[in-house]
Amino acid sequence: MDDRCVETRIRNQIAEVESVAETVSRFCATHNLSNQLLVALGVSLDEALSNIIRYAYRDRGDHSILVRLDYQPGSVAATVEDDGQPFDPLSAPPLDLAAPDRDSGFGIHFIKNLMDDVRYIRTNGINRLEMRKRIV
Amino acid sequence: MDVIEQLAGSVTIVEPRGRIDSATAKEFGDRLSELLNSGRHQLVIDLHSITYISSAGFRQLLIAKRSIQDKNGKLVLCGISGEVKRLFDIGAFDELLPIYPTREASIANAQ
Numbered sequence: 059m060d061d062r063c064v065e066t067r068i069r070n071q072i073a074e075v076e077s078v079a080e081t082v083s084r085f086c087a088t089h090n091l092s093n094q095l096l097v098a099l100g101v102s103l104d105e106a107l108s109n110i111i112r113y114a115y116r117d118r119g120d121h122s123i124l125v126r127l128d129y130q131p132g133s134v135a136a137t138v139e140d141d142g143q144p145f146d147p148l149s150a151p152p153l154d155l156a157a158p159d160r161d162s163g164f165g166i167h168f169i170k171n172l173m174d175d176v177r178y179i180r181t182n183g184i185n186r187l188e189m190r191k192r193i194v
Numbered sequence: 195m196d197v198i199e200q201l202a203g204s205v206t207i208v209e210p211r212g213r214i215d216s217a218t219a220k221e222f223g224d225r226l227s228e229l230l231n232s233g234r235h236q237l238v239i240d241l242h243s244i245t246y247i248s249s250a251g252f253r254q255l256l257i258a259k260r261s262i263q264d265k266n267g268k269l270v271l272c273g274i275s276g277e278v279k280r281l282f283d284i285g286a287f288d289e290l291l292p293i294y295p296t297r298e299a300s301i302a303n304a305q
Contacts, residue, residue: 071215072216073217074217075216076215076217076218077213079213079217081216088239093276094244094277096245097245097246097277097278097280097281099243100215100246100248101215101246101248101281102214102215104215104217104250105248105249107216108216111216123268123289127222153285154284155285163196164249164252164253164285165248165249167284167285168248168249168281168284168285171284193245
């Protein structure tokens with residue numbers, strides 16, 4: 059594996075998300091990616107990981123969450139894999155931006171709007187969310 | 195994330211620096227609560243030094259806004275441009291939070 063692909067694992071603790079943000083920052087610097095890409099990757103991974111950590115696990119045990127960043131010609135992919143409850147974030151109802159008291163449901167909304175292509179698959183007890191952004 | 199604070203008369207200017215994300219949002223929200231509980235009910239939050247703010251950070255801003263309204267105070271924002279403005283646009287947060295183009299305008303409207 060060269061620096062085009064970076065993998066890291068975090069525990070299901072919200073403080074661990076900080077290390078992913080640092081990894082994203084280094085990855086973007088290594089590949090000279092724009093601030094727009096850094097923000098899209100950073101916010102989307104924060105939303106995906108915080109949702110998993112808060113809602114995916116019914117037990118109180120330790121779990122490991124995989125994060126992979128993959129630099130390809132013309133695009134960057136951020137992939138998250140967890141062994142929590144099956145959950146397809148793309149199945150969540152769209153956020154009602156007209157609701158004046160809205161204060162939840164922003165996370166998936168951000169991911170859908172910041173990334174160009176988002177795919178979810180559940181295989182062998184693992185949730186896999188792949189989020190791709192074109193380099194323009 | 196660091197938070198720089200300044201006073202402008204009765205107005206407290208809060209300037210977070212770095213990322214306001216799920217790992218730092220609670221610390222940011224706790225600081226805003228401390229200011230409110232210490233009687234600082236006129237807040238300007240200047241976001242020009244943040245890299246980005248995720249939904250966890252926006253949630254803290256909305257919580258602070260409601261708390262300040264309950265105390266008849268004011269919370270206004272400034273320093274929002276570039277990618278941070280794009281995040282505000284995506285969530286239509288400009289409809290939920292008062293935003294001014296400059297720190298001076300924010301201070302005037304927080305009083």
